[in-house]
Amino acid sequence: GAVVSQHPSRVICKSGTSVKIECRSLDFQATTMFWYRQFPKQSLMLMATSNEGSKATYEQGVEKDKFLINHASLTLSTLTVTSAHPEDSSFYICSARKTASPNGYTFGSGTRLTVV
């Protein structure tokens, strides 16, 4: 199967600090990974597409300077929430897909970020 590991699963940070979230594809290479944000009882909102070896593509309305994405290898993408504020508190999830897989996208287990 395809396994995506994401951590940390939960993080609490103080306002103004930065938090890094890691997303790893464990048994396949992922040239592209996707980062989503999900508010309670809401759908997944795509934030950005992470591209290995090049700049991420951000969705409209997502601040690229606030949500820094790095995809330095074929198995690792990171999302850094910079200068976090309470309104950044949310559930962040990454996903990736084995190339040409008929099995859809595999999601990480998500990171619950709470900014206090």
Place this chain on the structure above:
Amino acid sequence: GQQVMQIPQYQHVQEGEDFTTYCNSSTTLSNIQWYKQRPGGHPVFLIQLVKSGEVKKQKRLTFQFGEAKKNSSLHITATQTTDVGTYFCAGPGSGNTGKLIFGQGTTLQVKP
């Protein structure tokens, strides 16, 4: 822009009753995918439909893709408490970017 709409938003059923969620896209889709997210969990892939009019079954779950490839449905027969969760449909975003556009989801509650 491209939208994927899903109804109902919530559904409460008695265990043993059937359940259906409907998904409608503003554009024709090359495929549609369904995911299930348990409370506190992450989305898990259920199935992908590709062909116009396609029907696929997974035990008590029946998935349909409309003839025009703009709508889809998921039907669960004789729900069980293990079916609790939010069911999302998702279609590919425009352009060959690999992006998925998710519906709003239907949250299913099953009373034992």
